[in-house]
Amino acid sequence: MASHQKNVGILAMEIYFPPTCIRQEVLEAHDGASKGKYTIGLGQDCMAFCTEVEDVISMSLTAVTSLLEKYGVDPKQIGRLEVGSETVIDKSKSIKTFLMQIFEETGNTDIEGVDSTNACYDGTAALFNCVNWVESSSWDGCYGLVVCTDSAVYAEGPARPTGGAAAIAMLIGPDAPIAFESKFRGSHMSHAYDFYKPNLASEYPVVDGKLSQTCYLMALDSCYTRFCQKYEKLEGKQFSIDDADYFVFHSPYNKLVQKSFARLWFDDFLRNASSVDEAAKQKLAPFSTLTGDESYQSRDLEKAAQQVSKPSYDAKVVPATLIPKQVGNMYTASIYAAFASLIHNKHSSLAGQRVLMFSYGSGLAATMFSFRLRGGQLPFTLSNIANVMNVGEKLKTRHEFPPEKFVKTMKLMEHRYGGKDFVTSKDCSLLAPGTYYLTEVDSMYRRFYAKKAGANTTSTACENGLHANGH
Amino acid sequence: MASHQKNVGILAMEIYFPPTCIRQEVLEAHDGASKGKYTIGLGQDCMAFCTEVEDVISMSLTAVTSLLEKYGVDPKQIGRLEVGSETVIDKSKSIKTFLMQIFEETGNTDIEGVDSTNACYDGTAALFNCVNWVESSSWDGCYGLVVCTDSAVYAEGPARPTGGAAAIAMLIGPDAPIAFESKFRGSHMSHAYDFYKPNLASEYPVVDGKLSQTCYLMALDSCYTRFCQKYEKLEGKQFSIDDADYFVFHSPYNKLVQKSFARLWFDDFLRNASSVDEAAKQKLAPFSTLTGDESYQSRDLEKAAQQVSKPSYDAKVVPATLIPKQVGNMYTASIYAAFASLIHNKHSSLAGQRVLMFSYGSGLAATMFSFRLRGGQLPFTLSNIANVMNVGEKLKTRHEFPPEKFVKTMKLMEHRYGGKDFVTSKDCSLLAPGTYYLTEVDSMYRRFYAKKAGANTTSTACENGLHANGH
Structure with a gap:
């Protein structure tokens, strides 16, 4: 049990x-x-x-x-x-x-x-x-x-x-x-060669940048569709971007995060979700007949979607971009560094908010999931987490x-x-x-x-070195 | 929830x-x-x-x-x-x-x-x-x-x-x-260099065979101690080898499995468990004052423990040794191939029995855990599993x-x-x-x-090859 x-x-x-x-x-x-x-x-x-x-x-x-x-x-x-x-x-x-x-x-x-x-x-x-x-x-x-x-x-x-x-x-x-x-979770896993490390002697990956971006956006669409389906089945109403307060993306580089959030707007438009107002609908209408493949390649769509989603991006995404922009791609740590940025920037106002997370790994494995934030009890509060991380x-x-x-x-x-x-x-x-x-x-x-000695801590046990051992 | x-x-x-x-x-x-x-x-x-x-x-x-x-x-x-x-x-x-x-x-x-x-x-x-x-x-x-x-x-x-x-x-x-x-689970994880693969360009590991065997036996002792503690806390009575019907070990080679089961007998002897009879106690008594390190190196102890545990080994361990002896070390698959051997040999009499499992990975990570076997419902029965695996x-x-x-x-x-x-x-x-x-x-x-075509199956979808793709 x-x-x-x-x-x-x-x-x-x-x-x-x-x-x-x-x-x-x-x-x-x-x-x-x-x-x-x-x-x-x-x-x-x-x-x-x-x-x-x-x-x-x-x-x-x-x-x-x-x-x-x-x-x-x-x-x-x-x-x-x-x-x-x-x-x-x-x-x-x-x-x-x-x-x-x-x-x-x-x-x-x-x-x-x-x-x-x-x-x-x-x-x-x-x-x-x-x-x-x-x-x-x-x-x-x-x-x-x-x-x-x-x-x-x-x-x-x-x-x-x-x-x-x-x-x-x-x-x-x-x-x-x-x-x-945990009930609103949408995954998309498939076989792709967008980024991989088959050259075992080298630390560097083999990357197809354009393919990897397309794989990322396709996985995003698929995960979002499933996330929405599960939400709607359990909550009995349609999900839209308005139902989450913040969006956190795996961030290989910030431009892809901008494109991804714009893509969710286009998805909401296609789903006829309540988040998309009349003005936005008009700007996205010309792209409604594109095939999936065409839509990933269309620069005009990318531009239009980024334009209509800009105010929403500034409010719901920008607070989660600080560390990835300042530190770069941290691979597995990247999405959680983005989330840490949100806590750093907004810790005092996050209680009760929903955060949508999109995790992506080439090859490929992707999941969209959500957190509900709460006040917490010391030392486990959002403000103390911001304090400990001391990002600034x-x-x-x-x-x-x-x-x-x-x-x-x-x-x-x-x-x-x-x-x-x-x-x-x-x-x-x-x-x-x-x-x-x-x-x-x-x-x-x-x-x-x-x-390195001298941290504001009483622990000195490790300061003489950690030794390789086998006993 | x-x-x-x-x-x-x-x-x-x-x-x-x-x-x-x-x-x-x-x-x-x-x-x-x-x-x-x-x-x-x-x-x-x-x-x-x-x-x-x-x-x-x-x-x-x-x-x-x-x-x-x-x-x-x-x-x-x-x-x-x-x-x-x-x-x-x-x-x-x-x-x-x-x-x-x-x-x-x-x-x-x-x-x-x-x-x-x-x-x-x-x-x-x-x-x-x-x-x-x-x-x-x-x-x-x-x-x-x-x-x-x-x-x-x-x-x-x-x-x-x-x-x-x-x-x-x-x-x-x-x-x-x-x-x-799931409540009787004992793990032992630590930092060791007994077997590892730091030479990235080579498929071959770096192995210290003697150290790896000692690490394996130390981890076994530690896991068994914890397993017994958790069992005793929850069941209110001492655990002994007699409380499990079969023992399945990760098997790099069969000799180490023989030594491991003998080691559990020595552990039971030191714990004064009911499984160890007077004759066995007498044979193991000379080794009761060895330090831990000495006990891992003592050939005489190894011999004496294997001797007293032999009838028990034949009954409780041998049925789970067929595939590892015939196929070799299968790394991650090794312990489950040993377990598959038990099902192959004993499927018709296993319902109600407890099987103790010991999983070990160098570096190192080890857990002792147990299964309780049940009749099951078709197609998920022990006999059908034996039938499907068709090991013979x-x-x-x-x-x-x-x-x-x-x-x-x-x-x-x-x-x-x-x-x-x-x-x-x-x-x-x-x-x-x-x-x-x-x-x-x-x-x-x-x-x-x-x-390869021609399996007794109606699926032909894959027979023309699985292709690398990224779309």
């Missing part, structure tokens, strides 16, 4: 992104791209990246320890830990097992869950798994913990400015301020690299990927106190990390 | 392993190993392997379509599909998305779930996720489907005879003949390769791993009707499969 937990969802969040970044305007000029290609064309402001002392393991160690410390959660209270990542450092050993070092120290090794894999969707898969566990008969009353961690890097060329890096940790349990409305300060204290230094860093990372038998510079001068960093990969590929 | 489904578990199973194999006795002689090194030392009889027309994707396509056909399950009835695998063909695109081709044909793309990753444990992670989903508030009344698929290959040397290959598909839902006892016939109709041909095959597979721009021989003469096979990997690494 299943348990009867209510309002299961996200109790607490922490976000970490590298303090090293490059401004898109600067990169644009360096690459000889036309003015505005990255800033307006892609809609991006800045891009974070790992230097040789950071990787997806160090970032997730930082995010998890920081979450536990700042919300006062004892590591012994964790009963499940899942990681979503598409950044492969080892093809067999999960990132979750690296994170177990934090919990082993306290004697807690009874923690279910491993890593999930399918491009940028993995974090959502991990989140669903963790929520289902809390609602299942095997739940033991402990918290779940979901970690999204990725470093998105691309070969030199047009895709390079769509990189980024971050880790997000989310605490899962009942009576959450960020509660799932983290963005403000970053270090902008000049393009030459950025390119040099990328070259070193390319060389180091999949490598062994090296020590890093161990230079953690740019990192905030409490940040983990990579010190060495030995001749057996075993990875060693240390933690 | 969660749903209230009862007896959630495995409704149906299908197993596929390549028809190509080599006898361990023959390999032993060819390798110049001492007589009995593989057959008695490892306890293995035979090893299956993929030739150049098979891989983890083709095997899972075969297992899933066969399960749907043989149990008469409409692909539209599937609402979740998860894959456990540690055989990486693409670092981003999941195996699950390849399997979506089967469901897209019917218009069903609303299927949650992706791939799980942590060595041989992934299938258990996928199974738990799927069961939790059925018990959660987001369950939509459809079936879940869990697939374990792996090809275990090793570089030439002492680990090579511990390979194997198989795919297993399991249908998940309520009122199952193989029901979870599948083992009997295999093709034994001489060692030279086996080595040549391994060399070709080594060369092809991670490669592109090649066509296979398309020779499916050794494959059973209805088996999928690889025909081509194009210049963009896209993979093409076809299905």
